[in-house]
Amino acid sequence: LAVQLNTRTIFFSSLRDELRLFRLEFPTEMASTSRRLDKLTCPQHPESPLVEDHKAGDLICPECGLVVGDRVIDVGSEWRTFLSEGGADDPSRVGAAENPLLESSNLTTYIGGATGSASYDEFGNSKYSSKRSINSADRMLLTAFKEMAQMADRINLPQTIVNRANTLFKQVHDQKSLKGRSNDAIASACVYIACRQEGVPRTFKEICAVSRVSKKEIGRCFKLILRTLETSVDLITTGDFMSRFCSNLGLSPAIQKAATHIAKKAVEIDLVPGRSPVSVAAAAIFMASQASNLKRTYKEIVEIAGVAEVTIRQSYKLIHPRATDLFPQDFQFTTTVAHLPAP
Numbered sequence: 001l002a003v004q005l006n007t008r009t010i011f012f013s014s015l016r017d018e019l020r021l022f023r024l025e026f027p028t029e030m031a032s033t034s035r036r037l038d039k040l041t042c043p044q045h046p047e048s049p050l051v052e053d054h055k056a057g058d059l060i061c062p063e064c065g066l067v068v069g070d071r072v073i074d075v076g077s078e079w080r081t082f083l084s085e086g087g088a089d090d091p092s093r094v095g096a097a098e099n100p101l102l103e104s105s106n107l108t109t110y111i112g113g114a115t116g117s118a119s120y121d122e123f124g125n126s127k128y129s130s131k132r133s134i135n136s137a138d139r140m141l142l143t144a145f146k147e148m149a150q151m152a153d154r155i156n157l158p159q160t161i162v163n164r165a166n167t168l169f170k171q172v173h174d175q176k177s178l179k180g181r182s183n184d185a186i187a188s189a190c191v192y193i194a195c196r197q198e199g200v201p202r203t204f205k206e207i208c209a210v211s212r213v214s215k216k217e218i219g220r221c222f223k224l225i226l227r228t229l230e231t232s233v234d235l236i237t238t239g240d241f242m243s244r245f246c247s248n249l250g251l252s253p254a255i256q257k258a259a260t261h262i263a264k265k266a267v268e269i270d271l272v273p274g275r276s277p278v279s280v281a282a283a284a285i286f287m288a289s290q291a292s293n294l295k296r297t298y299k300e301i302v303e304i305a306g307v308a309e310v311t312i313r314q315s316y317k318l319i320h321p322r323a324t325d326l327f328p329q330d331f332q333f334t335t336t337v338a339h340l341p342a343p
Helices: 002-025 027-035 136-154 159-175 183-197 204-209 215-229 239-248 253-268 277-290 298-305 309-326
Strands: 051-053 058-060 067-069
Touching: 136 159, 136 183, 159 183, 159 215, 183 204, 183 215, 204 215, 239 253, 239 277, 239 298, 253 277, 253 309, 277 298, 277 309, 298 309
Parallel strands: none
Antiparallel strands: 051 058, 058 067
C-alpha cells in the first residue's frame, strides 16, 4: 500500500511539473484558450475578425490563415437551388409555413402514382388515392386565401393587408351568417375592409377591377360583414387617395400639396356636400395641375381615379367659384386663377 501511494504521488508531481512548463512556454495560447468560452479568437491576432468557410465549416484567421475553429454548423438550407439555370421549382422538402387559420393545420399528404402490381386490386383499380388529406372546410378556406392573395398582388398591396383579409374571412366563415353569398364576393369585401383598416383604402371600383364579382355585390357583402363582426372602418378622406393619384399622374410634390390643400379647404367650408372623397380629390388635382406647368386633362385623371368624367366636372364646378380662397398662399402659379378652365 505504501508503494502504491508513493507511485501515485510521483505521477501527479510529474504531471504538475509538465503543466507548469507548458504554461511558461505557451502563455498566449493558454490565455486565448481561456477566453474561448466567451469569444473564439486567433491566438496571434485576437483583434482580427474571423472568416467563415461555409463549405468546409471552418473559422479562419484572415491574417495568418490559422484554422481557429472547425465543424461549424451551417444553419442554411441543405439543398442547392439552380432556379436561374433550369427554371425548375425549388427542391424544398419542408413544406409551407403552418397556417393557424386552418382547422387541421396545413399538413397534407400526397401519395404518388402506382408503380407495382401490389398497388392495384383484382379489378385493376388503384388501392391508394392521391388526393390530399384535407377536409372540405379547409379546402374552401385555402381557395379563398389564394384568391385574396392574387387580388392583392394585382393592385400591389402588402402582405399585412392579405393577412388581415384572411383573418376577416376566417371570422366570417366561423360566424356562418353569410351563407348563400358568393365566396368571391366575401373575399373581395374582406380585402376592401382590410385596406381601410390598415390605412391604405382602395375604391370599390379598384377592388371590382381585380375580382370576378360586381361592385354592387361587394358593397352588399361589405355592409353585412361590418354588421356581422360588429366592427367599423375609418371614414375615407380626400387625403387617403391624394398621394397615390398624384404619384401615378407624375405630378410634383408642390402640386400634390396644393391639391391636398384645395380638397381639404373645400370640405371644411362645405363646398362639396354629398360628394365622394374620390371625386373631390380628382377635381382638386385637376384644378392644381391646370394652375401649374404640369397640366393634366380630365381623361388622364379619370384613368387614374376610376371615376366618371362627368362626376369630376360636377365637383370641379362646385369648387371653381372659390378657387382664389382654396389655393395655398405659397403656391407658384403658372396659370392664374382667372385663366383656369371654365367648369
